Structures are given as C-alpha cells and as structure tokens.
Amino acid sequence: MTLPRDVKRLLDEPEVEASVARTWVRMVQTRSGSRPVGRLVLVSAVVTALVGWGVFAMMREPAPVFEPAVALQPVVVPSVATPSSNLASVMMQGRSRRLARPPEQDSGADVVGELLESSVEAFVQGDAQRAAVLLEETVTHHAEDARTTEALVTLGWLQVEHLNQPEQAVHTLNTALERHLSDELFDRAWPLLQTARAKAAAKPKKP
Amino acid sequence: MTLPEGVPVDDVVRRTLAGDRTAEGLLYRRYAPIMLSMATRLLHSVPAAEDVVHDAFIIALSRLSQLSEPAQFRGWLSTIVVSLVRRRMRRERLLRFVGFEPEAENTLEALAKPGTSVEARGELALLEVTLRELPTNLRLAWSLRYIEGEKLEDVAALLNKGLSTTKRYLAAAEERIAQRVAIEPPEREEEVKS
Numbered sequence: 001m002t003l004p005r006d007v008k009r010l011l012d013e014p015e016v017e018a019s020v021a022r023t024w025v026r027m028v029q030t031r032s033g034s035r036p037v038g039r040l041v042l043v044s045a046v047v048t049a050l051v052g053w054g055v056f057a058m059m060r061e062p063a064p065v066f067e068p069a070v071a072l073q074p075v076v077v078p079s080v081a082t083p084s085s086n087l088a089s090v091m092m093q094g095r096s097r098r099l100a101r102p103p104e105q106d107s108g109a110d111v112v113g114e115l116l117e118s119s120v121e122a123f124v125q126g127d128a129q130r131a132a133v134l135l136e137e138t139v140t141h142h143a144e145d146a147r148t149t150e151a152l153v154t155l156g157w158l159q160v161e162h163l164n165q166p167e168q169a170v171h172t173l174n175t176a177l178e179r180h181l182s183d184e185l186f187d188r189a190w191p192l193l194q195t196a197r198a199k200a201a202a203k204p205k206k207p
Numbered sequence: 208m209t210l211p212e213g214v215p216v217d218d219v220v221r222r223t224l225a226g227d228r229t230a231e232g233l234l235y236r237r238y239a240p241i242m243l244s245m246a247t248r249l250l251h252s253v254p255a256a257e258d259v260v261h262d263a264f265i266i267a268l269s270r271l272s273q274l275s276e277p278a279q280f281r282g283w284l285s286t287i288v289v290s291l292v293r294r295r296m297r298r299e300r301l302l303r304f305v306g307f308e309p310e311a312e313n314t315l316e317a318l319a320k321p322g323t324s325v326e327a328r329g330e331l332a333l334l335e336v337t338l339r340e341l342p343t344n345l346r347l348a349w350s351l352r353y354i355e356g357e358k359l360e361d362v363a364a365l366l367n368k369g370l371s372t373t374k375r376y377l378a379a380a381e382e383r384i385a386q387r388v389a390i391e392p393p394e395r396e397e398e399v400k401s
C-alpha cells in the first residue's frame with residue numbers, strides 16, 4: 001500500500017467544537033486575569049495594615065484615666081408616650097413596601113419587572129421550568145424593553161444548565177448575541193453558547 | 208461556527224480594534240476551528256492544540272494594531288500558530304530526548320477516515336513515527352506541505368523562511384520519509400531539490 005502524496009485526503013477533520021468552547025473560556029479567564037491579581041494585592045495591603053494597626057494598638061500602653069473633678073448628678077428624663085409597637089410595625093412595613101416599588105409599578109405599568117421578579121421567585125423555589133416560561137413570556141411579548149436582552153441570556157442559561165435543552169439554548173443565546181450586549185453580558189453569553197453547542201453536539205439524535 | 212455571509216474580515220478586525228467585544232468573539236468563532244484543526248493535525252494532541260490556539264489568540268488580539276492589512280488576518284494568525292507549534296515541537300523533542308514521551312492521542316492513524324484500509328493505517332502510523340524523529344523544521348515543513356496541503360510559498364511564509372530554505376527542509380524530510388514509508392513521489396521534481 002502506497003500512501004497518497006496528499007495525506008490530508010485520508011484524514012478526518014478533528015472534532016474541535018468542544019475545544020473551541022474550552023479555549024474561549026480560558027481566553028476570557030486569561031484576559032481578565034490581571035484584575036483579580038490587582039484586587040488581591042490591594043486586599044492584602046489593607047489586611048496587613050489593619051492587622052499591623054491592631055497589633056500596635058494591643059502592644060501600646062493603656063491610656064490614662066482622668067477622674068472628674070466634680071461628682072456628676074444623674075439626669076432624670078421624663079417618659080414620653082410612644083406609638084404602640086403594632087402600629088409602628090405596620091407603618092414601617094407600609095413605608096418599606098412603598099419605597100421598594102418603583103412609582104410606575106403601583107400603576108401596573110412595569111409588567112416586565114413583575115415577570116422577571118416572578119421568574120426569579122420561581123427559580124428560587126426550584127421550578128426552573130416555570131422560570132423559563134416566564135422569561136419566554138418576557139422576551140416574546142416585551143421585546144422592546146431593554147431588560148429582555150438579559151432575560152434572553154438568563155433563559156439560555158436555564159435551558160443549558162437546568163432544563164437540558166441545549167438546542168433551544170443555542171437559538172436563544174444566538175438571538176441574544178445578535179443584539180448589542182454589554183461586555184459583562186457578552187462574557188456570560190458567549191461561553192454559555194459554546195457549552196450549549198458542545199452539549200447539543202454530544203446529545204444523541206432521535207432516530 | 209462561521210461569520211454571517213458578507214461580513215468582510217477587515218471590517219471585523221477594525222471593529223475589534225475599536226474595542227467591540229462582539230466583533231472579537233466573531234473573529235474567534237470564524238478562525239478558532241480552523242486553527243484548532245491545523246494545530247491538532249500538526250501536534251497530534253488536542254490539549255496541546257488548545258494551548259497553542261489559546262496563546263495564539265491572546266497574542267494576536269493584543270498585537271492586532273500591528274497588523275498592517277486587516278484582510279490578511281488569517282495568514283497572520285496562522286503564522287503565530289505555526290510559530291507556537293514549532294516551539295511546542297522543540298520542547299517535546301527535548302522531553303523525548305531526556306526520556307519523557309509526551310502523550311499523543313490524536314495520531315495520524317487515529318484521525319484516519321472510516322474505511323481507510325489497514326495497510327494505509329499502518330503506513331500512517333509509520334509516517335507518524337518517522338515525522339516525530341525528524342528535526343522540528345523538517346517535520347513542520349513537510350507536515351504543512353503534505354498534511355495541511357499548503358502551497359510551497361505559503362509554507363515558506365508560515366515558517367518565516369526563504370523559499371530555498373523551505374525547499375531544502377522539504378528535500379531533507381522527503382529523503383528520510385521515503386526510506387521508511389511507502390508514499391507517492393512528489394508531483395513536481397523541483398520542490399524537493401534545493
């Protein structure tokens with residue numbers, strides 16, 4: 001058997017999908033690697049300074065105590081009527097509730113905010129499926145809202161990490177990446193897309 | 208894994224230079240699979256290929272402003288990859304010399320297409336062993352020319368060597384390979400003569 005001169009003709013293309021994803025994640029980590037180091041140095045310096053100051057304070061002689069020249073008389077404060085604890089609590093609750101809500105929420109205008117909040121709640125309660133449905137609702141019916149871009153990335157994350165739907169995740173994340181993403185969102189979305197692609201490729205196809 | 212049709216690479220390079228992270232990602236999506244395939248075939252190891260491509264993109268993106276013609280991004284990136292592959296091959300050769308045999312899971316034989324005859328697989332395994340024993344420049348020149356299928360001028364450019372030097376490398380590699388592996392002779396005689 002004589003090998004053909006064009007050896008490549010005999011070879012298959014190596015599987016590189018997973019490598020592409022892995023290498024991208026490494027690149028993102030490498031390129032953002034300088035910041036944690038800088039932060040670590042800063043934190044170390046602060047901790048060293050605090051520990052040094054504490055040790056210095058402990059080693060120092062105690063400060064002299066000065067006795068007052070004249071004996072002080074105790075001051076008697078007259079008691080003032082306070083509102084009942086129940087009323088105060090209700091007021092505070094009402095106040096905090098009003099402060100927590102944006103003004104338009106009272107008028108029912110912030111539907112997207114409500115949907116996102118409900119989605120988070122559903123996820124916290126362990127219902128990833130419902131969280132995904134709520135996010136889908138958000139991105140489908142409120143596409144004009146800027147927050148739907150983040151909702152798309154979060155939906156992609158749910159699909160790839162919690163719902164085992166890598167194909168849908170690829171579609172969702174591609175849709176997100178077609179929009180103008182912030183650096184932070186891009187850094188989240190791109191590795192997720194690679195993971196979703198790798199999982200979709202590894203998933204056995206239905207006959 | 209490719210850029211949308213109609214997006215010229217020079218445009219994407221300019222957008223990357225302007226700080227557009229999406230364009231940077233698109234550049235990676237277009238060229239990383241090509242570079243990973245090439246590096247895997249040259250180094251016969253996926254982890255080694257990943258290391259090389261990772262380093263190549265880090266270097267390329269940090270020195271992108273030095274690229275005089277953005278449309279030549281692929282060639283420029285390939286040169287960086289080949290340079291890193293050469294460094295890696297030299298290190299592996301040195302390790303082999305001192306008794307540490309690096310693992311190679313993606314050998315030429317393992318990459319053979321399904322249906323390749325047993326004899327051809329045997330010759331590929333023999334070619335693999337012979338290539339490993341060659342000096343780095345010879346191995347790289349021959350692999351780029353006949354495994355990657357690059358033109359002679361492109362091999363010279365990728366190796367950053369002159370045409371005559373590249374021909375000399377190819378001739379020397381050819382001489383040693385032909386002694387052990389049954390392979391068709393080169394089509395053009397002048398390619399193997401210095």
